[in-house]
Amino acid sequence: MEEQNKLKCDICDFSSGHTEEETLLYGDWMVRKDLRVHYFCLLLSSNLPQSGGDASGILGFLLRDIRQTVAIAKKTKCSFCNQFCGAFHSYCSECMPMDDYQRQIAANRPKLSPCDICLAPILNFSPHNIVYGDCCHKGFAHKTCMRKYALSAGYYLLCIWCRSDKFRETVRLQSIFVPDRDANWELQQNAYRELHERKVSCDLIQCICPKGRAYNKSSWLTLACKLCASTGAHAKCLAGTLRLNRRTEPTEFKCVGCLEVERRLSEGPARNLDASITGTEGHVDA
Numbered sequence: 001m002e003e004q005n006k007l008k009c010d011i012c013d014f015s016s017g018h019t020e021e022e023t024l025l026y027g028d029w030m031v032r033k034d035l036r037v038h039y040f041c042l043l044l045s046s047n048l049p050q051s052g053g054d055a056s057g058i059l060g061f062l063l064r065d066i067r068q069t070v071a072i073a074k075k076t077k078c079s080f081c082n083q084f085c086g087a088f089h090s091y092c093s094e095c096m097p098m099d100d101y102q103r104q105i106a107a108n109r110p111k112l113s114p115c116d117i118c119l120a121p122i123l124n125f126s127p128h129n130i131v132y133g134d135c136c137h138k139g140f141a142h143k144t145c146m147r148k149y150a151l152s153a154g155y156y157l158l159c160i161w162c163r164s165d166k167f168r169e170t171v172r173l174q175s176i177f178v179p180d181r182d183a184n185w186e187l188q189q190n191a192y193r194e195l196h197e198r199k200v201s202c203d204l205i206q207c208i209c210p211k212g213r214a215y216n217k218s219s220w221l222t223l224a225c226k227l228c229a230s231t232g233a234h235a236k237c238l239a240g241t242l243r244l245n246r247r248t249e250p251t252e253f254k255c256v257g258c259l260e261v262e263r264r265l266s267e268g269p270a271r272n273l274d275a276s277i278t279g280t281e282g283h284v285d286a
Contacts, residue, residue, distance in 0.1 A: 007031075010070045011041040024147045027177070030058045035066055040177065045069050101137060102127040110140075116160055117145035134170040136162040143175065150176050156183045200224045200232030203255070208240050223253055227262075231255035 007029055008015045016022040016038070018029065027039030035058070042048065042061050048069045050060040057063045098106065105127055112121045116139045122130055131146040132139065138161035150157050150171065157178055159167035168178055181187075200222050202213040209220050215234075216222040222232045235249040254262075 007036050009038045009041055010035055011037050011045060011066075011073050013073070014038075020148075021144075024144060024151065032058050032063060035063060035070075037066065037070075042066070045073075096128060098127055101132070101134075105130075105132075113140055115140065115142045115145055117141045117149060128175075131171065131174050131176060133159045133161045133164070133167055134173075135159055135164040135166050138162060146171065146174075146176050150178045152184045154179050154181045154183045156186075198224065198229065200229070202234045202237055203231045204233045204237050206240075207234065207237050209234050209237060223250065225255040225258055226252045227254055227258040231257065 006015045006017045009026070014026075016026055026041070027043070030037050030039055030042065037058070039059075042058065048061060049065055051065065052060045052062045054060055058066065105125075109125045113125060114120065115122055118141075120142075122140060122142060125140075129143055130140045131143050132141075136159060141160070149160070155168075157168045157171070158165055172178060200216070202209060202222060207213050209215050211220065220234050220236060223235055223238070225231045233253060233255075235251075238253055239249050
């Protein structure tokens with residue numbers, strides 16, 4: 001069943017599925033008409049121009065250009081594994097080129113250093129398995145963990161150790177793909193819906209609403225504090241508590257916290273600003 005869910009990339013001729021690990025290694029599947037390709041294969045293909053607009057072909061790669069790349073790839077295969085390898089240098093983990101900091105890590109590998117993303121210990125500690133901040137050298141993370149973070153953050157990727165925005169460019173040199181798009185949380189539909197919803201309940205000590213403090217309908221509408229808007233009260237509860245005529249229910253009020261701040265400001269800086277707030281009810285503007 002698992003084999004049936006796998007697709008074969010027309011460029012690299014490698015079959016993979018839709019698991020999170022495979023997506024991190026090969027990118028999302030891009031399927032258009034008769035073409036099935038890994039997203040990373042499009043980006044890493046030699047001489048494949050991105051000559052279209054954002055809505056043309058596959059993310060700007062025209063279908064005719066992709067087909068030409070596929071035809072070239074089929075003629076360039078490894079005689080051992082029958083997969084495209086291309087005419088570029090590659091290195092094993094022992095021979096890979098390293099900068100000064102990577103050589104320092106390889107010579108003095110920390111013992112049981114934790115990943116600062118998942119907090120699990122980095123068991124196989126080697127320069128090609130870990131990611132660090134080239135901007136600060138303050139910690140380490142699993143390469144898989146950093147790939148997940150970068151894939152999710154996009155433009156908003158920052159160094160997790162020093163918050164430098166230069167990290168977004170330098171981490172690419174450590175085999176981390178950073179997509180040129182908004183963060184996943186920015187692309188979700190109605191992602192900020194809760195920020196536009198104001199949920200205010202009756203915060204008076206004596207709420208007389210028979211349906212509870214959270215009820216906010218018909219004749220039991222909840223008024224929000226006109227200053228902070230974080231504290232609420234039923235209009236009828238205010239009228240009942242402050243012994244007002246129910247026919248003249250208040251239309252706005254100030255909570256006790258805001259009233260205390262106003263009182264302190266009016267009395268000037270000589271007053272003790274650390275004095276405790278007393279009282280439980282607010283002030284009504286009829």
